[in-house]
Amino acid sequence: MEDAMSEVGKINSIVPDNTRFSINMHYQSDTTKEFATFRINKAMTVEDVLGLYSRLCPIECQIFLQEVELANKSLHRPGGMSSAGIIMTLGKVPSIVLMMMEFLDPEFFDGAEKLKNFRRFIRAYPKFSTGDHKRKLNTGVIIK
Numbered sequence: 001m002e003d004a005m006s007e008v009g010k011i012n013s014i015v016p017d018n019t020r021f022s023i024n025m026h027y028q029s030d031t032t033k034e035f036a037t038f039r040i041n042k043a044m045t046v047e048d049v050l051g052l053y054s055r056l057c058p059i060e061c062q063i064f065l066q067e068v069e070l071a072n073k074s075l076h077r078p079g080g081m082s083s084a085g086i087i088m089t090l091g092k093v094p095s096i097v098l099m100m101m102e103f104l105d106p107e108f109f110d111g112a113e114k115l116k117n118f119r120r121f122i123r124a125y126p127k128f129s130t131g132d133h134k135r136k137l138n139t140g141v142i143i144k
Helices: 002-009 046-056 058-073 095-104 114-124
Strands: 022-028 035-041
Touching: 022 095, 035 046, 035 095, 046 058, 046 095
Parallel strands: none
Antiparallel strands: 022 035
């Protein structure tokens, strides 16, 4: 009887498989009122996240990219500085994309390598970049 009880009392620990761990992120755009549910799992890449964003929120994505393009046209200096010489930016990232990226890798935009990671991100996705990054004159990040 004691052996049966000890077998019943044992709890097998379950180690989570991070490649299968996923969440649903419900999002409604403030600007376009588009509503989307993003299903994110740990096996996804940046390309997957950007693909979801452009597919599920196409109007907001288009407006956001137009804002970045307009910001680039209005730069005072090629390094990303404003005419007042104050604002220097590397690029812009939609807030929902930032949240999805933080789920995939919490240290990507916030860890010790955040500037290096963001530079790599905008080199891979130049539509999000602001200013001239070849000379590395800019240091800030704007998150919309």
